[in-house]
Amino acid sequence: MRQILVTGGAGFIGSNFVHHLLQHTDASVIVLDKLTYAASRAALEEVPADRVRLVVGDVAEEAVVQGLVAGLTGPDDAVVHFAAESHNDNSLRDPSPFVTTNIVGTFVLLEAVRRHDVRLHHISTDEVYGDLELDDPAKFTESTAYRPSSPYSATKAGADHLVRAWQRSFGVRATISNCSNNYGPWQHVEKFIPRQITNVLRGDRPKVYGAGANVRDWIHTGDHSSAVLAILEHGTIGATYLIGADGERSNLEVVRAILRLRDRSEDEIDFVTDRAGHDLRYAIDATRLRTELGWEPAYPDFDAGLADTVRWYAEHEGWWGPAKDGVESAYAARGQ
Known part of the structure; x- marks a missing residue:
């Protein structure tokens, strides 16, 4: 059976993706989550035990990550990397956890998938692009220059750069998605x-x-999940896709x-x-996702x-x- 390792899979967006996998694939899921205050065991209470295994651990812990990735031996096995510190206000008070989880954690994961040649999809944010003027008709695209403005968005930008470097330098089979603001059930x-x-x-x-x-630019977390699965299954290795629902x-x-x-x-x-x-304004142009992969939002x-x-x-x-x-x-x- 296909195995998917979901980091941060007990968090708001990650847990929704776990449920989406269970509903739309026959994959078994391994959830790696540190279970910080923003995660919730309750979000995974009703998942079938024979398809989901929760591992409590830190994505920045090399031994834990290497051990889990080493078990992904099937040709279609993959890692989907949601784990992140993500609250801007918290990053302004104490940036250190953001550096550890978002940058060091991504590095540890990249080294593991490089060693074991496992497909990776990395979840990022539109905040890496900075902001737009309120009256600017433009939207973010895959070619928009990075201009992060907070410790949170700067660490996510750093993680994105690491993924691209490992893909180009070491041949890691990776894709990236930058999503707009999510809303829906189980958000802290x-x-x-x-x-x-x-x-x-x-x-x-x-x-x-x-x-x-x-x-x-708001998107329902269910639409984020369907877009990520589309990229995981049909996306071009090395490509970045922006996820948004206008x-x-x-x-x-x-x-x-x-x-x-x-x-x-x-x-x-x-x-x-x-x-x-x-930041003043975020706006996503999801044309590439829609035209290349045929994705459309359900909400x-x-x-x-x-x-x-x-x-x-x-x-x-x-x-x-x-x-x-x-x-x-x-x-x-x-x-x-």
């Missing part, structure tokens, strides 16, 4: 959309950085949509201290996907509730 409440949803669900006012004008919305538009979904006034918003170095309507996500959080307060007060206390201490 420190992130923008679940933070605002859970504030509204608790009867509190949502919090918006600055004037809320910053624009993100979901550009300002932060203010997103929050007002959440308020409407819960029959709250769109004016019930607190504007708080902006994030340092806050092209952002408002419908957001409504599904709000319902999910309303039904799973037992999961996010225990972390909520601590997250809000940390934001409040920073005036956010």
Whole structure:
């Protein structure tokens, strides 16, 4: 049976990809996850034990990674590398875990797949490209120059460069995808959309950085998963694919949509201290992914996907509730 090693497979996006693999392939899945605060065993509770094995470990630990990759001996076995520290605010307070996980962890993984000649797909972010002006009609493409602006995006850019260097210098069979902002079930409440949803669900006012004008290109995590599987199975080795679903919305538009979904006034918003170095706008041109691989999003309507996500959080307060007060206390201490 085909085996897929998914690093970070207990996290928000990684766990969704694990479920997608189970639904759309016959592969067995090995999940390597450090189980930090942003991961969740609950996201994998209902997976079949005969197809998914969870290994608690650090992607930066050479012995652990080498041992797992060495077991991928089939011609179609592969590694999909989601594991990353990914929260911009946390990277501004302490960049060191981002360097360790995102750069050192990727190096360790690259050395393992090089040694054992295993196919690798590396998950990256559109944030490596910096930002666009709010009134700029341009979008990011695969040829956009890197211009990261935070410790998080800089470490992801460094990881991307390592993957390309190992592919060119050592012949590692690798592809890269840079995705826009994800939303959907199982995302930690420190992130923008679940933070605002859970504030509204608790009867509190949502919090918006600055004037809320910053624009993100939102994609449902289910669409991210289907795109990654398409690249893994049909992508060109050495190629980079941008993943997006034409979901550009300002932060203010997103929050007002959440308020409407819960029959709250769109004016019930607190504007708080902006994030340092806050990127203005992200926008993805996914033409290559769509034309070369025939991929299309299953959630092209952002408002419908957001409504599904709000319902999910309303039904799973037992999961996010225990972390909520601590997250809000940390934001409040920073005036956010």
